[in-house]
Amino acid sequence: MQCDRPPHFSKQQVTPSELARVCRQNEAATLSACDLQGMDMSGLAMAGWRFEKCNLTGASFNGANLENAVFQGCRAPGSGFLSAMLTEARIEGGDFSNCDFRGALFGEVKLSGCKMIGADFSELCGNGFEIEECLMGLSLMPKLSFRKTTLRGVDFAEADLRSCDFREAVFENCSLRDANLADCRFQGADLRGADLGGVTLGDAKRFKGAVISKGQAADLLSQLGLSVY
Known part of the structure; x- marks a missing residue:
């Protein structure tokens, strides 16, 4: 029996309807070098998703379920993660300057090698996250x-x-x-x-x-x- 592979989008501009369809199927997708600039992904169930070298500038993940998600080498300045669930998520490399994490659920989150200048971590829910080799200047x-x-x-x-x-x-x-x-x-x-x-x-x-x-x-x-x- 042939097993279905998890959805994988590469070097393309993914539409909100495509993302919503994958979420409804409860599958953990991988997006590589995709353009999601300014996209509204608020409230989507994206647990375990991988974002690799994607353009997330100004995107909204407000209220999204990003548990165990991985952001690797992404460009995401000005993105919103208000009240998002980020338990056990990893942000590795990339630019997340001026991102808004207010009210997000953090627990066992790892930030490594990334730029977080001016990011807002006010009113986080939960505790316990690891920071290594990061630029956190001017952050809240x-x-x-x-x-x-x-x-x-x-x-x-x-x-x-x-x-x-x-x-x-x-x-x-x-x-x-x-x-x-x-x-x-x-x-x-x-x-x-x-x-x-x-x-x-x-x-x-x-x-x-x-x-x-x-x-x-x-x-x-x-x-x-x-x-x-």
Whole structure:
């Protein structure tokens, strides 16, 4: 008996009706190098779908079920994921700058090697996502929990990180330069691998209970005219 292969669209402009048909059949499709620019996919059931090097600029996935979905090398600036279900989804590479993830359901989500400048992660539902080698500058990420996570190569420069929980987190080759760190918790965090540029001695109390390097301590004390040897 010949088994049906999952739907695969390649290098074409897929129509909304085609996507809706696949969703009704409850099949997980793969889209490779397809043009979905500006397309409205709100509310579609796309669990397990793969988007590979697709143009998703300005597309809407608002309220869509994207559980276990994979976005690989896609261009998606300005796309909307409001209240979307992204549990165990993966975003690998690509440009997701200025995307709107407000109210999305995150759980075991992995972001790696992607550009998320200016993205809005406010009011996320759920916790637990991994970020590695990502540009998160100017992003809005208030009240998120990174407790006991290891952050590798993440640039949070000028990001809004108000009230985030970084307790026992480890920073490796990261940047917190000029980020908004008001009311963040860093107890037990290892900040030796983080660029703390822009932090003043008066702000240092935010890092109470964290581990910093001698070089970082020297930078802070230099504001009082002191030197550390």
